[in-house]
Amino acid sequence: MSGRYLLQKLARAVLTIIVIVLLNFLLFRAMPGSPARIASHHPGVTQAAIDQLAARWGLDKPLIPDQLVAYVNATLTGDFGLSYQFRGEPVTEVIGDRFWPTMILIGLGELFAIIIGLALGAYAGWRRGSAVDRVGGGISLVLYSMPYFVIGMPLIIVFAAGLGWFPTSGMFDAGATYASGLDQLLDFAHHLVLPLTTVTLGLVGAYSILMRSAIMETRSEDYITTARAKGLTDGRVLRTHAFPNALLPMVTIIAIDLGYVVAGAITAEVVFNWPGIGTLTVDALQARDYPVLQGIFLLLSFTVVLANLVADLVYGFLDPRVRV
């Protein structure tokens, strides 16, 4: 990868993060009245907390530069303020507890969806008009059109409440004690199955539809004709010539899609009461816990920007035309 490419992508990521931070500042300050006044309407926020809030954000000083500087300073040092809701706990701690359950759900969901979706889409696009293409295409379109919670609710009805194979909610059995770490892991996995299936199904549709069209585009490329002229088997042409090229646009698309995945995961978590960022978001929303909401917005935005940066690097690694 050329240094210029790397630098360009890094600069873009940094700029985007700056915009996000500024946007966050504006959102917060755009509210009528000061944050302190909003907080004072909030039950469970004490006068001491409000005083602290005013001092923290320099609310007695002008908006720009003082408040902005204070805010940027705090954000950069990882201080997102105090939650209104959870007895004034720092936002970072509130969010921190919920971070990993969400990461596991999204990470594994992405992994399965990429493997299944790309394979299905590649095959469907290569064998355009075949039974796999028609049936798979129909299923993909329906999955693609289903909000995650619409996928999750029937899963609960059938596999949890109906057949009783899996728990309906949570991450661990309530009040359970475990004989060993393995037991605990098994319980976790048991709870994970349905939410994970939901997230995976929610993603598979989009990925297979996109991969199908990416493969169909490479199909008509001259180098595919060359590969066929070489007398290679159809499967080999697909695997070693069409697939690696079709993968390139997918890397970017998957990265851009991450924002939607986060959204989907939020609703999936609500359905299964999965103790991640998603359920925290809904709780914070209901309690109008702005510091937590903002913290979530910052965190998820950072994560998506970072994932995009990683995707750019992966792209640079996969495509020799970028790599030098």
Add this chain to the structure above:
Amino acid sequence: MTVQDAATLRARRQWPMPKQAVPGAPLLEVEDLSVRFRMPGGPSVKAVDGVSFRLEDGEAMGLAGESGCGKTTTALSLVRLLPANGRISSGSVRLFGIDLVPKTERQMARYRWREISMVFQGAMNALNPVKRVGDQIAEPIEIRLGQPRGAAQKRAAELLDLVGIPEKRASAYPHELSGGMRQRAMIAMALACDPALVIGDEPTTALDVMVQAQILALLERLRRDLGLSLMLITHDLSVIAETCDRVMIMYAGRVAEEGPVRRLFSAPRHPYTAKLLSSFPNIRADRRTLDTIPGSPPDLRKPPPGCRFAPRCAHAMPVCTEEAPTEVRFADGVRVACHLFPPGAQGVVASGVAASGIGGGLVRAAALPSAGGRP
């Protein structure tokens, strides 16, 4: 260049002849080949219509005509690499006497690249952008010839050397090579399995003139050194004049005229050949005298009855729009399909009037600047 004896050439093969090969059969014999394309919501199109030709070992044949005349389709149908909506509707393609048309896709794959390989136009697109050039050359050696990876890589490096690319560039990606280098790499790849026939589909079109000359010189050298049989598809008649022994001119899916390059270029018989020659810039000729062919090739969905060139032909007679001309063969090895040369002349040394009279007249007429390009 002298055409070498077929037996010597076949003895030079590194790999055995195909098992079903008929001894003494010509390298390639195409008979009455027709290719149809299905069109969405319309009648199918006959892109190639009753084309026949023959290619001997060590021979180089040029295939020329305006774009859309069916020359590339003809070449692709030899190895059945037609687009999904195209298929061979009739005729035979015999390689060493083996008819390839009825072969299954699996059987067909055995002949691809090992017997007939291709060099495509614009190697930037014909080479896989994400694979190293050396790997792409080694791929058929490894997969098709079953050579171990190391040996295949070594052979790929040798082939690169043969076409004038330093061996160390084997690890380069296509975009890292210049246009000329990519085309050389493509040629090296075409030679990977020591094929009996290499088809070049506009192999020099995308290149600038200097590089074109180098690539042509390379092809010439490979023909001499390896006894390569070559089929060169191009609209550039000067390339054919420099490289080929014989030339076949196609118009609207049919053969207009075919024969030895010298005969055909010095005394074209078919009015289309004459027009094509006069419309082509010659380095020595004054560009201002360039002629154009009025009109455009017919819509193959509704081909005109009779001779397909008739609507654009200055010499069209009533019969031309009614009946398709039959091919006649002259003693000098040229065959032509034109009503100016009725079948009575077949097998006879071309009568003075027919050959030099009309043909010569055409050449002279073509040298004049055409007024507005209208007949």
Add this chain to the structure above:
Amino acid sequence: MTAAAVTSPPRRHRRLEAARDFAVRFSSRTDGVVGLAILLVFAILAIAPQLFVGPLETAVTATGSSLEAPSAAHLLGTDELGRDILNLTVHGARISMTIGFLATLITIALGAGIGIMSGYLGGKADALLMWLTDVFLVLPNFVLAIALAPILLDIIGAQAELFGIRATLLVIVVVIGVTSWATTARIIRSQVLSLKERMFVDRARVIGTGSGRIMRRHILPNVVNLIVAQSVLTFAYAVFTETSLSFIGLGDPFAPSWGEILAAAQSAGAPGLLAWWYIAAPAVSVVLVVVAFTLVGNALDDLLNPKSAVRR
């Protein structure tokens, strides 16, 4: 009689012919026709829900008892308040489709405006606008929408109304529109760039037409096709997003969209109680409408977009 009046009949005739030609081409796309049929059904329901199921039931006017399974009286069962699910779902069509429609208007206006300006003006304006577009492409729209919605609600107050539409719904409309224009801007821009290369813009510029006029009179008519196809796809996305936003509690309980009904089902614990009927009708409606819009959008895109390529 003016010159325009003289020439107008043949021109209208030509337009009619073009429209008929397009209709013929569209009707050959089975998927598009199926999608259109589904949309027509839902459009009719959305226009006059009370004709089919009577006025919207509330907790007071509920006709059944709590969580009744489907029966002759309640074809699709009842919710925990005893309201008829069929009644709610049909009325939900009106709310969901209205929000989808308005959000699409905002999205397309922003996307097309920014795309055309960026592509046409070029230079620094283009760089700035495209950078902004890039930022919005990367930003997790949905999360931004979640952060934005309660703040907007606090500013205008949840009880406010505009043109008879309740503030909660307006906020959803605005939030979807403001966060999802980036894809459209990208697509329109690339089309404008290639249009710019063509002759007629040069000719218009030489004659001395102003930039704004060129954009309106020469560029816009030529990207209309693309805008139409993109609008239909955006509509699908808007309905999808509305459903999700309502589901997590940003909806209006007094105007039950499909997402709002599903949110109510979730908080009533319907999945755990095996009350599948509570979920089935609104869920199937959402999926049908999104599928239908996607089918129609893809068909239109294939027919109208000169370079229909890979994208979401």
